[in-house]
Amino acid sequence: MNSKHLAVSIALMAGLSAIAPKSQALALSDDIFLKLDVTAASDYRTRGISQTQNDPALQAGAVLAHSSGLYVGAWTSNVDFGFGTATRQEVDYFGGWYWQATDAVSLDLGYIKYAYPKTSGFNQSETYAVLSAYGFKAAAFYSSDAPTVFGEDQDTLYSWVGYETQLPLEVGLELRYGRMDFKDPMYWSTSGSSRDAYHEWEAKFTHDFVGLTWGLSYIDTDLSQAECASFYGFDDVCTATVVASVRKEF
Template identity: 75%
Template sequence: MRRITLLALTLAPLACQALQLSDDFTLQIDLNLASDYRTRGISQTQNDPAAQAGATLIHSSGLYAGAWTSNVDYGFGLKTRQEVDYYAGWYWQATDAVSLDLGYLKYTYPRESQFNQSEVYAILGAYGFKLAAQYSNDASNIFGEKQDTLYSYLAYETRLPLELGLELRYGRMDFKDPMFWSTSGESEDDYHEWEAKLTRDFVGVTWGLAYVDTDLSEAECASNFGFTDVCTATWVASVSKSF
């Protein structure tokens, strides 16, 4: 499941680096290699590395549309090994410090369409802080039925000495139906996740190191995702390039 938190919040600053197609259109290309594909705290690759790429067409009005892909691995002999996402939205920058991003995102999984779902999102940025919500009404629960979900988060980004970037996020993933069971048999319909990431530009690319964790126990993790270690704390190293 694509990390829209990174895509939309960087559209404005990256637009100046993107490929200029005409007076009104630019094309932004994003490439990323990571030691694990974690989104909302959960590994999408069984803690294995991921190669990711995306392209976004941006209009001077703030409208944009694009596609993004990554390898995935959900285990259990599932046929899909790829996630392909399509998105469109509108990015409005009120001032240099205040912005609003509204959009629609479609997740697709070749050969395993039962995982396909869509979301609408709103992301407010102000003075380094971001407040966001992403809502879906067609996410699958563990019984294969559709349900409503809401992912919300608060994030903060700043620059540190030594040309380091710092990104912090605390999020809550809320499901309509119970999704997680503890060893005592108690069920939960939400969980919290967080990430702290340091970045630095060097030799033309951006290097990153992130600490990612959730408040799910191993039993709760296994009850929904089938494995105990895809929700646990981990370090994720990455190298990315945008142009």
């Protein structure tokens, strides 16, 4: 393997912010709530990049929240970075504070640690902020220890804007447009040119049926195959795809 693979997940999934509707969580006391979820997906994509070589993923998460807005949690998924890497699992640990100003306006601040058993060189951490207002969202995730193809940690900033709404027939729509930015150039084209950032986007439809949330996403990036291969080692983990998923919350 001639490069390290930056493998990170937002890990908030369908929302650390979803701790707010306490009716959907298990009440452990008047002030403490537990939320669990399990997801099966046809691919594990984060920031437009496949973490499973375009193969299916099984994921699970847990969030313990206090009525004050403080929360801690963990999330895990299988991963496959290719090249015979030993790790087959990502485990994320996070904590933060969720503030709801009104039913339509909220702010989520926190810290997340991405861990990869057996391959600690992939480990990294981020601080994040997610602002939501009337269906619109804006977020930023900053890291000072992101692993790179050069074996040196980098500062990175992942930022995105999005919108969520409810369509007819109780179909949910989630839109996201993001930018992943490194301090130094990381992606190289066949012409020899380089850049330090790329853009990615997703459009996702969801529908609740028989106690499950069914999802269908279109995901893509603006990375060429050569640029993708120069950093991730494969030219097909950044290309456009459709991801189907089913999720159960407890």
